[in-house]
Amino acid sequence: MATRTAIKVSARERLLEAADELFYQQGVQTVGIDRVIEHAGVAKASLYNTFGSKEGLVCAYLEQRFERARSRIIRTLTRFRTPREQILGVFDALGEAFTDPGYNGCAFVRASAETAEDSAIRRTAEHYRSWVRELFTELATTCGYAEPEELARQLLLLYDGAGQAARMDRDPSAATTARGAAAALLDAAPIVG
Amino acid sequence: MATRTAIKVSARERLLEAADELFYQQGVQTVGIDRVIEHAGVAKASLYNTFGSKEGLVCAYLEQRFERARSRIIRTLTRFRTPREQILGVFDALGEAFTDPGYNGCAFVRASAETAEDSAIRRTAEHYRSWVRELFTELATTCGYAEPEELARQLLLLYDGAGQAARMDRDPSAATTARGAAAALLDAAPIVG
DNA sequence: CGCGAATCAGACAGACCTGTCTAGTATGGA
DNA sequence: TCCATACTAGACAGGTCTGTCTGATTCGCG
Numbered sequence: 001m002a003t004r005t006a007i008k009v010s011a012r013e014r015l016l017e018a019a020d021e022l023f024y025q026q027g028v029q030t031v032g033i034d035r036v037i038e039h040a041g042v043a044k045a046s047l048y049n050t051f052g053s054k055e056g057l058v059c060a061y062l063e064q065r066f067e068r069a070r071s072r073i074i075r076t077l078t079r080f081r082t083p084r085e086q087i088l089g090v091f092d093a094l095g096e097a098f099t100d101p102g103y104n105g106c107a108f109v110r111a112s113a114e115t116a117e118d119s120a121i122r123r124t125a126e127h128y129r130s131w132v133r134e135l136f137t138e139l140a141t142t143c144g145y146a147e148p149e150e151l152a153r154q155l156l157l158l159y160d161g162a163g164q165a166a167r168m169d170r171d172p173s174a175a176t177t178a179r180g181a182a183a184a185l186l187d188a189a190p191i192v193g
Numbered sequence: 194m195a196t197r198t199a200i201k202v203s204a205r206e207r208l209l210e211a212a213d214e215l216f217y218q219q220g221v222q223t224v225g226i227d228r229v230i231e232h233a234g235v236a237k238a239s240l241y242n243t244f245g246s247k248e249g250l251v252c253a254y255l256e257q258r259f260e261r262a263r264s265r266i267i268r269t270l271t272r273f274r275t276p277r278e279q280i281l282g283v284f285d286a287l288g289e290a291f292t293d294p295g296y297n298g299c300a301f302v303r304a305s306a307e308t309a310e311d312s313a314i315r316r317t318a319e320h321y322r323s324w325v326r327e328l329f330t331e332l333a334t335t336c337g338y339a340e341p342e343e344l345a346r347q348l349l350l351l352y353d354g355a356g357q358a359a360r361m362d363r364d365p366s367a368a369t370t371a372r373g374a375a376a377a378l379l380d381a382a383p384i385v386g
Numbered sequence: 387c388g389c390g391a392a393t394c395a396g397a398c399a400g401a402c403c404t405g406t407c408t409a410g411t412a413t414g415g416a
Numbered sequence: 417t418c419c420a421t422a423c424t425a426g427a428c429a430g431g432t433c434t435g436t437c438t439g440a441t442t443c444g445c446g
Contacts, residue, residue: 011393027307029222032433043394048435112361113298113306114220129361154374160357161350168305168322181347184381185374204423225403236424
């Protein structure tokens with residue numbers, strides 16, 4: 001092996017892990033650089049050499065979250081065959097995430113809420129958001145619904161709302177509630193032809 | 194008149210107005226005390242005499258928001274007669290709020306996202322949230338639905354999700370989308386007896 | 387061995403934060 | 417006229433923040 005990565009974890013990886021824990025639990029504004037490097041056991045210079053700035057670290061943290069969320073959802077989708085089951089499966093994946101005792105809401109929504117209008121952080125959050133929307137749109141199109149975009153928008157409302165409720169009410173069953181509502185919307189939506 | 198309030202606006206009112214603009218647009222963590230008092234044209238001592246701390250000011254700002262949101266919703270409800278129309282009317286009131294060019298998401302959600310777990314700010318946000326949920330529950334009960342609590346939870350998901358979408362996608366039509374989804378849920382939900 | 391890259395430890399600058407305190411000013415009512 | 421109340425202006429303390437910089441140390445690799 002080239003650089004014994006199995007034994008010694010790189011500063012980059014330790015920083016990302018610490019950022020994930022601290023930023024997600026306590027918020028990207030509340031947590032300072034010093035807390036992150038202390039938790040990671042890494043020198044401050046390493047952080048600035050690797051990520052350039054705090055904003056760079058926050059974006060890397062969000063991108064890592066995005067990759068994980070995406071692979072979790074895609075993995076769930078493979079368990080179902082029909083697009084209708086797959087749409088509802090997205091809410092199952094959400095429910096899985098909610099059962100994590102450390103669940104603290106959608107990382108992208110929260111980071112965006114803490115950040116100014118035109119930042120790179122906002123753009124990263126929007127990237128995730130449009131991915132979910134397009135996923136719903138594709139699945140709804142495959143189902144043969146007459147207005148897949150509008151249906152996808154409705155499903156996204158449930159998706160967002162479930163994350164909100166799970167956090168603010170500390171109630172993981174919000175995913176089940178959202179799943180039930182989604183099923184009702186799918187039943188009610190007009191099919192093409 | 195006792196203290197000529199018509200001519201000179203009190204420090205308290207000016208502070209609340211400045212807090213509303215700055216905290217809502219830019220976030221309660223981002224905006225510092227100095228910016229608030231400068232924008233209000235008020236001495237720092239007046240802030241601490243009136244509200245005790247920054248947290249006190251933030252809570253007062255949120256309570257003012259709560260009162261305004263509540264009266265806006267109640268005003269909208271009086272325009273409709275049946276409880277079903279009133280449920281959908283809540284989403285009309287939401288749409289009104291979204292058309293404000295300064296709309297920047299649900300103030301309670303955002304303040305909560307920026308704040309630690311056990312703060313008075315969180316409690317104020319939860320207060321608002323439970324009010325909305327109870328309103329939906331009462332209206333759903335009056336409609337005669339078999340499971341008004343579950344239906345109210347579903348409607349709250351749409352309510353939350355609409356605020357989220359309106360902010361992140363800068364799309365006021367999220368209220369219309371949510372209204373349409375709510376109508377579908379009302380049509381699909383079982384009636385008692 | 388010796389080089390170079392990665393990393394560590396921590397001082398430092400400069401800005402901003404909340405909250406306290408002193409001192410001065412305006413004004414309405416007794 | 418005098419006093420209480422409400423307010424203004426701003427210095428100050430003590431802390432935290434981001435980001436830079438210096439110098440030492442580790443370690444894989446030729």
